[in-house]
Amino acid sequence: MAMLHHLLPGYNPMFNANSHPTLQDYFDKEVPKTSYWSNRNKFIVSMLKAWYGDKATQENDFAYDWVPKHDGKNRSHMGIFKEMSEGIVKGFFAWGQNPAVGGPSSFQERLALDKLEWLVSVDLFETETAGFWHRPEADPSQIQTEVFMLPAAMSYEKEGSVINSGRWLQWRYHAVNPPGEAKSDLWIADRIFKAVKAEYQLGVNS
Numbered sequence: 001m002a003m004l005h006h007l008l009p010g011y012n013p014m015f016n017a018n019s020h021p022t023l024q025d026y027f028d029k030e031v032p033k034t035s036y037w038s039n040r041n042k043f044i045v046s047m048l049k050a051w052y053g054d055k056a057t058q059e060n061d062f063a064y065d066w067v068p069k070h071d072g073k074n075r076s077h078m079g080i081f082k083e084m085s086e087g088i089v090k091g092f093f094a095w096g097q098n099p100a101v102g103g104p105s106s107f108q109e110r111l112a113l114d115k116l117e118w119l120v121s122v123d124l125f126e127t128e129t130a131g132f133w134h135r136p137e138a139d140p141s142q143i144q145t146e147v148f149m150l151p152a153a154m155s156y157e158k159e160g161s162v163i164n165s166g167r168w169l170q171w172r173y174h175a176v177n178p179p180g181e182a183k184s185d186l187w188i189a190d191r192i193f194k195a196v197k198a199e200y201q202l203g204v205n206s
Contacts, residue, residue: 005075010043015069023064078104084112095122096152096185100129110135116145122152122188151182158184 006014013030020026023044031040048062056062073079077099083089085108092113103109113119113132121130130149133140155162157178163169178184 005070008044009047012040012043012047015064015067016072017069018072020069023061026064078108081105081109081112085115087115090117091119092116093120093122094127094129095120098123098127098129100127100132110138113145114138114143118146118148120148120150122150122185124152124154124182150188151178151180152188153178153182153184157182158186160184160186 008014015026019029026044027041032038045062048056048064048067052063052066074082080089081099081103084092099109100106100113110132113129119130119132121127123130126149128135130147132138133143133145153174155172156175159172159174161169161171
């Protein structure tokens with residue numbers, strides 16, 4: 001989570017709303033005059049075209065204004081948990097991750113989870129993050145976080161493309177169907193997106 005919050009695909013620096021208000025500002029500050037990375041402007045334009053297709057034109061800076069940009073705050077792993085503990089971040093999707101035991105400071109992270117309004121755990125089983133209030137020092141009566149468990153499918157129970165740290169891209173077919181109500185990550189993400197979109201449309205039309 002947020003491990004590469006400072007980078008775009010291809011190891012290019014993240015767009016920053018403060019220092020890169022326009023695409024040209026980004027090019028002026030992030031494209032060196034020499035070396036392989038002097039081609040960075042071409043990489044960025046290709047990426048924007050891949051994201052926005054025919055809508056990305058030279059006239060609109062290849063849809064640069066549409067891209068969410070870094071706000072300059074600490075969006076690292078612990079930076080996000082710090083904002084949880086301060087009540088700034090109110091909800092959290094723990095999607096196939098278990099920061100309550102796998103983060104750099106699990107004690108601070110578990111305390112931060114106490115402050116959330118809601119937590120969604122998408123995993124194969126209840127992790128320590130999903131059941132963070134079970135820890136010995138916690139008082140569940142003082143924790144108001146509402147936790148939702150969404151059962152996910154294991155790797156051999158879903159099909160799709162995967163890539164590893166060695167940059168091997170593979171397509172995998174599912175071997176067996178997932179048990180019970182477990183669904184693939186893509187299925188879950190698709191349903192959440194559509195539900196949130198419907199809520200926004202309801203607000204616009206009301």
